[in-house]
Amino acid sequence: xxxxxxxxxxxxxxxxxxxxxxxxxxxxxxxxxxxxxxxxxxxxxxxxxxxxxxxxxxxxxxxxxxxxxxxxxxxxxxxxxxxxxxxxxxxxxxxxxxxxxxxxxxxxxxxxxxxxxxxxxxxxxxxxxxxxxxxxxxxxxxxxxxxxxxxxxxxxxxxxxxxxxxxxxxxxxxxxxxxxxxxxxxxxxxxxxxxxxxxxxxxxxxxxxxxxxxxxxxxxxxxxxxxxxxxxxxxxxxxxxxxxxxxxxxxxxxxxxxxxxxxxxxxxxxxxxxxxxxxxxxxxxxxxxxxxxxxxxxxxxxxxxxx
Amino acid sequence: xxxxxxxxxxxxxxxxxxxxxxxxxxxxxxxxxxxxxxxxxxxxxxxxxxxxxxxxxxxxxxxxxxxxxxxxxxxxxxxxxxxxxxx
Numbered sequence: 001x002x003x004x005x006x007x008x009x010x011x012x013x014x015x016x017x018x019x020x021x022x023x024x025x026x027x028x029x030x031x032x033x034x035x036x037x038x039x040x041x042x043x044x045x046x047x048x049x050x051x052x053x054x055x056x057x058x059x060x061x062x063x064x065x066x067x068x069x070x071x072x073x074x075x076x077x078x079x080x081x082x083x084x085x086x087x088x089x090x091x092x093x094x095x096x097x098x099x100x101x102x103x104x105x106x107x108x109x110x111x112x113x114x115x116x117x118x119x120x121x122x123x124x125x126x127x128x129x130x131x132x133x134x135x136x137x138x139x140x141x142x143x144x145x146x147x148x149x150x151x152x153x154x155x156x157x158x159x160x161x162x163x164x165x166x167x168x169x170x171x172x173x174x175x176x177x178x179x180x181x182x183x184x185x186x187x188x189x190x191x192x193x194x195x196x197x198x199x200x201x202x203x204x205x206x207x208x209x210x211x212x213x214x215x216x217x218x219x220x221x222x223x224x225x226x227x228x229x230x231x232x233x234x235x236x237x238x239x240x241x242x243x244x245x246x247x248x249x250x251x252x253x254x255x256x257x258x259x260x261x262x263x264x265x266x267x268x269x270x271x272x273x274x275x276x277x278x279x280x281x282x283x284x285x286x287x288x289x290x291x292x293x294x295x296x297x298x299x300x301x302x303x304x305x306x307x
Numbered sequence: 308x309x310x311x312x313x314x315x316x317x318x319x320x321x322x323x324x325x326x327x328x329x330x331x332x333x334x335x336x337x338x339x340x341x342x343x344x345x346x347x348x349x350x351x352x353x354x355x356x357x358x359x360x361x362x363x364x365x366x367x368x369x370x371x372x373x374x375x376x377x378x379x380x381x382x383x384x385x386x387x388x389x390x391x392x393x394x
Contacts, residue, residue, distance in 0.1 A: 035383070063375075072367045072374040073384065085360050088387060092359055 003064040011061075011068050015078040020050035020103065023065045024075040028052045035087040036075045042094045043077075046103060046157070048143050048173050079103055100157060100172065110159075110172075113179035115139070117164030120185040121193060125166055138169045141177040145200040149183070149193055204275040207262060207287045209296040216240055225252060226264045227274045228293070236293055236305045238264065244274065252278075262287035266307075267294055311343035315373075315380035323347065323370055323381065330369035335392070343382030350390045362389035 015021050022028075022043065024036035028050075031037040043050055055062040055074050062074070069076050069083045077084040079102055084090065093099040117125075125137060132151035138158070140148040158169040163183075170178050182196045207215070215222055225248055226233065226241035233243055241264055242248045255261065261283060263271035268290045275288040289296070297304040315322070320338040327336050327349060334351040347366065354362040366387060367374075373381045 066375075070364060070368070072371050083360075085363070088363065089359050 003060065003067050007060060007064045008068065011064055012081075014051075014053065016081040018051040018078075019080060020047055021078040022050060022052045022075055023055050023078070024052055025056050026054050032056065033074070035073070039075045039077060039087050039090050042090055042099070044173065045171065046100060046173050048177050097156070111175070112159040112161045113170055113175045113181070115161050115163040115168060115170075115178065115180075116182040117166050117168070118182070118184040119164065120187070121183045122164040122166055124185040124193070136167060136169050138171070139174065139178055139181070139183075140171060141174040141181070141197065143177070145177065145197060147181075147195045147197065149195070202279055202284045202286070204272060204279055205285075205287050206290050208290055209300045212262065212287075212289055212296075213300050220260075222260045222262055222287075223252075223255065224262045224264060224289075225274070226293075227270050228265050232266060232307070235307045236297070238293065238296065238304075255283075257282045258284050260285040260287070262289055264289040264293060264296075266292045268292040311382040312378060313343065313380045313382075314378045319345075319373070319380045322373060326373060327366060327369045331365065340385060343380070344385050345381055345383070346386045347384055348386075348388040348390070350392050352392060354389050355391045359389070363387055365389075 020043070022036075022039060024031060024033070024040065026032035026036070028040050028044075031040050040052075053061070053065075055065060065074075065076060066072055071083065071086060073086050075090075076086055077090055084093075084102060090099070093102055129137070129151070135151045136154055138148075138150050138152055138155075139161075140150075154169060155171065157172050159172065159175055161168045161170055177197070177199055180198045184194045184196070186192060186194050212224070216224075224238070224241045225244045226237060227244045230243075230245075237243075242251065244252070244263075252261070261278060263274045263278070263286075265271035265274075268288060271292060272288045275286045278286045291298075293304070294306055297306045313319075323338050323345065324336045327334050327347075331349070331351045331353045333353070334349050337348040339346040349366055353365065357365070366389060367384075370381060373379060374384075
């Protein structure tokens with residue numbers, strides 16, 4: 001059965017609009033087929049972001065893509081609107097080292113990223129390198145902006161960056177996301193490497209009630225908003241928290257987007273929604289108090305009534 | 308091992324072999340596997356000068372009718388190898 005013109009047009013638009021598209025079973029995070037999983041694994045190492053289409057979503061889609069590609073199996077990889085192949089072919093291209101070329105510079109970084117390594121970080125690495133037995137240092141950044149710094153054997157396809165007297169190897173999938181990263185070393189109670197990534201979009205960060213207590217005790221600038229109802233506030237409330245009523249909202253809207261703000265509710269989920277809303281509204285430093293006022297009663301102040 | 312239902316009657320191996328030879332007359336076909344999953348190796352002069360994509364497409368084209376629909380006898384080809392005979 002031939003596919004409808006509408007579906008053909010949709011599929012054509014999909015593969016032309018996205019530089020890299022993988023038609024697969026289920027999702028990148030949860031592939032439901034060994035072949036799809038193998039291709040995801042190969043692409044994840046090379047491409048920070050690519051589109052996937054779940055063919056199990058509809059039989060028409062599944063048959064349609066097979067017809068469009070003239071290829072009977074799933075997964076199917078498209079690059080720049082062109083059909084590349086299925087699992088076997090992607091594996092073969094990866095093994096021969098041709099895949100980065102096929103994927104092209106628009107997708108896979110070919111230029112090493114620019115990194116800044118502070119003097120303190122360089123010194124800390126020099127000390128650590130002695131223990132690492134001469135293995136090179138790697139920086140990895142994934143699509144969720146989780147950063148990893150580690151010593152290990154050199155891997156194929158890594159790009160070499162020289163910064164602050166150090167050589168750092170960065171995988172091609174990480175390169176674009178790592179561009180502009182500053183690596184610093186902080187001394188003190190929370191000593192360790194600190195990475196600042198300008199590419200990272202702002203997101204809601206978590207605060208435990210105890211961390212919140214410490215910040216407030218230190219007198220750090222932080223505006224805390226309580227999103228609960230009037231009835232709940234009557235039962236238990238924190239002195240420092242401003243109810244997010246009309247007055248609270250007016251105050252919130254008057255704040256500078258870079259002002260640190262935190263949201264509190266009963267168990268932490270209404271406040272997370274409010275925090276997410278604040279991110280979408282343009283606030284950059286937004287926290288959610290995990291576990292809410294209930295967790296505060298349990299871990300910080302047992303005198304505060306629970307309900 | 309996974310199994311997949313099919314309404315196909317007869318030897319699936321033989322059907323795969325026959326379908327490939329019908330399209331590529333000089334093909335030497337080896338078929339292995341069961342439970343809807345197959346390993347196929349095809350050797351033919353037809354593949355000379357063709358890319359892996361073109362070669363595999365030729366073979367898949369020959370067996371497409373065995374792979375379509377929910378009750379297809381061939382659920383998946385685990386490995387498809389295409390070779391040019393060594394001189």
